[in-house]
Amino acid sequence: MESTLQETREGSTVLDMDPKSTVSGGVQDVYGEDTATEDQLVTPWSISVASGYSLLRDPHHNKGLAFAIKERDSHFLRGLLPPVVVSQDLQVKKMMHNMRQYEVPLQKYMAMMDLQEMNEKLFYKLLIDNVEELLPVVYTPTVGEACQKYGSIFRRPQGLFISLNEKGRILEVLRNWPEKNIEVIVVTDGERILGLGDLGCQGMGIPVGKLSLYTALGGVRPSACLPITIDVGTNNEKLLEDEFYIGLRQRRATGQEYAELLDEFMTAVKQNYGEKVLIQFEDFANHNAFDLLAKYSTTHLVFNDDIQGTASVVLAGLVAALKQVGGTLADHRFLFLGAGEAGTGIAKLIALEISKQTNMPLEETQKNIWLVDSKGLIVKSRMESLQHFKKPWAHDHEPVKTLLDAVNDIKPTVLIGTSGVGQTFTKEVVEAMASFNEKPIILSLSNPTSQSECTAEEAYTWSQGRAIFASGSPFPPVEYDGKLFVPGQANNAYIFPGIGLGLIMSGTIRVHDDMLLAASEALAAQVTEENFEKGLIYPPFKNIRKISAQIAAKVAAKAYELGLATRLPQPKDLVKHAESCMYSPSYRNYR
Numbered sequence: 001m002e003s004t005l006q007e008t009r010e011g012s013t014v015l016d017m018d019p020k021s022t023v024s025g026g027v028q029d030v031y032g033e034d035t036a037t038e039d040q041l042v043t044p045w046s047i048s049v050a051s052g053y054s055l056l057r058d059p060h061h062n063k064g065l066a067f068a069i070k071e072r073d074s075h076f077l078r079g080l081l082p083p084v085v086v087s088q089d090l091q092v093k094k095m096m097h098n099m100r101q102y103e104v105p106l107q108k109y110m111a112m113m114d115l116q117e118m119n120e121k122l123f124y125k126l127l128i129d130n131v132e133e134l135l136p137v138v139y140t141p142t143v144g145e146a147c148q149k150y151g152s153i154f155r156r157p158q159g160l161f162i163s164l165n166e167k168g169r170i171l172e173v174l175r176n177w178p179e180k181n182i183e184v185i186v187v188t189d190g191e192r193i194l195g196l197g198d199l200g201c202q203g204m205g206i207p208v209g210k211l212s213l214y215t216a217l218g219g220v221r222p223s224a225c226l227p228i229t230i231d232v233g234t235n236n237e238k239l240l241e242d243e244f245y246i247g248l249r250q251r252r253a254t255g256q257e258y259a260e261l262l263d264e265f266m267t268a269v270k271q272n273y274g275e276k277v278l279i280q281f282e283d284f285a286n287h288n289a290f291d292l293l294a295k296y297s298t299t300h301l302v303f304n305d306d307i308q309g310t311a312s313v314v315l316a317g318l319v320a321a322l323k324q325v326g327g328t329l330a331d332h333r334f335l336f337l338g339a340g341e342a343g344t345g346i347a348k349l350i351a352l353e354i355s356k357q358t359n360m361p362l363e364e365t366q367k368n369i370w371l372v373d374s375k376g377l378i379v380k381s382r383m384e385s386l387q388h389f390k391k392p393w394a395h396d397h398e399p400v401k402t403l404l405d406a407v408n409d410i411k412p413t414v415l416i417g418t419s420g421v422g423q424t425f426t427k428e429v430v431e432a433m434a435s436f437n438e439k440p441i442i443l444s445l446s447n448p449t450s451q452s453e454c455t456a457e458e459a460y461t462w463s464q465g466r467a468i469f470a471s472g473s474p475f476p477p478v479e480y481d482g483k484l485f486v487p488g489q490a491n492n493a494y495i496f497p498g499i500g501l502g503l504i505m506s507g508t509i510r511v512h513d514d515m516l517l518a519a520s521e522a523l524a525a526q527v528t529e530e531n532f533e534k535g536l537i538y539p540p541f542k543n544i545r546k547i548s549a550q551i552a553a554k555v556a557a558k559a560y561e562l563g564l565a566t567r568l569p570q571p572k573d574l575v576k577h578a579e580s581c582m583y584s585p586s587y588r589n590y591r
């Protein structure tokens, strides 16, 4: 019972269908953006999709009770639905009501995943309209728990699984995915999922979650997004023994075997989707993340969210924080706990920005930035044994073992936690920061909440309400001494959807550090006086789509300036253009 489903243009300017679907009467470009001409607008375009019972099972087109009577008649739905016809807004209201009945966050997560499988537009409408409430459900912290229990809660695949078993056949696997016009891939190998460690194949929750934010926060159409998990085994003994584990039951492949699989993957992606597909590396372990980024950044459009996205968002927060604290970046002293992807990524971008602002050589600007890893302060005497990404941060100093000693020695004005280890900003550490800083800047970036270096309440209480605090995972507002403190969320979710949109809409072929700086400036510029008054260093997430459009515009502008954009000519108003490219979750009318 296949018939033609016709969707009219009413109430919609952005279409999210595969340009290669059967389309008549209209034209689409690669964003799924409607580029119909005036006379084409009078002719409704149509696409061939399932109707009747199958239509209700098709998440891309299903509207549930929102199908109008006429639509029900023309698409063989009569009798398949109860008589009532409701608006999408009422559906949102009902779903939120239901969602709030669940007390366990994982139940909310599963309800959201079910909705995504059942009615994609309603899922995105819910997420966009209630972003502050639902972000902690589909993203950190709940997504972390979902990955830990992914084997038990697994229902339907939401992305591609590429394991060692698929070696030699990765291109074939990519072609099994139903969507052909992929613009963004988020890929993980599950070795360092948030601060939770090696979750192997169950890391899939992360690419799925990140890509749902690409759509909800950045407006990239869902059919252009492809979550991928590369399964080379896991060293997580608990998972290897777990009867519900969904991945390969073996220890991780490393060395040449690992490199060959990754290389086949990267080659196949470019072959299948072209050189403009954005590949976002997510939650790889340090020992692979830096090398993969370096290896493929000259041949592919690659972006490491943990190194580059986190750096960009934190720099934005620091720029905003300095408006409250005073001084320029060059006047401040930075100490990191954690010298992995996030720590060294942020450190590098700060140094780069100071160098741009002051014309000082990079080596000079690095001197005010100190990092502590699991062996203590990174100093010159440790140089020989340091991994390459830590070496630029090895300064002249005697060895220091603990964070507290490092804080007391270095006397940083900014303390940043990127260790993946919770409760490491102890009372003594925060009190020390507050003893020599009027307004200590303290960022506890590790995720999920359980791994946060300290809580918002601890930061405010131990600093007697003087800390400027933000965290990677959300914390509720804190009342201290009769005053309400609203902590910010320094999470790369502010940045990667906008950067991705900017890269895609300009057809950019390589990521450049200047684009990260541009994104950072765009985000910092969105923090209002009103936000500052509340002590915030990030704008509220409820404005995120507008913010993403601003970020996308600045990133695209930089790409055009650097000659890396291929979509010519450059649109005059990049912000308007970004907004016009964004996916809309509103239903379309079907004739």
Ligand SMILES: O=C([O-])CC(=O)C(=O)O
Pocket (backbone or CB within 6 Å): 140, 193, 194, 195, 283, 305, 306, 446, 447, 472, 491, 492
């Ligand atoms: O996913 C998040 O919330 C931020 C992030 O990239 C990470 O912690 O690895």
Ligand SMILES: [Mg+2]
Pocket (backbone or CB within 6 Å): 194, 282, 283, 305, 306
């Ligand atoms: Mg990550």
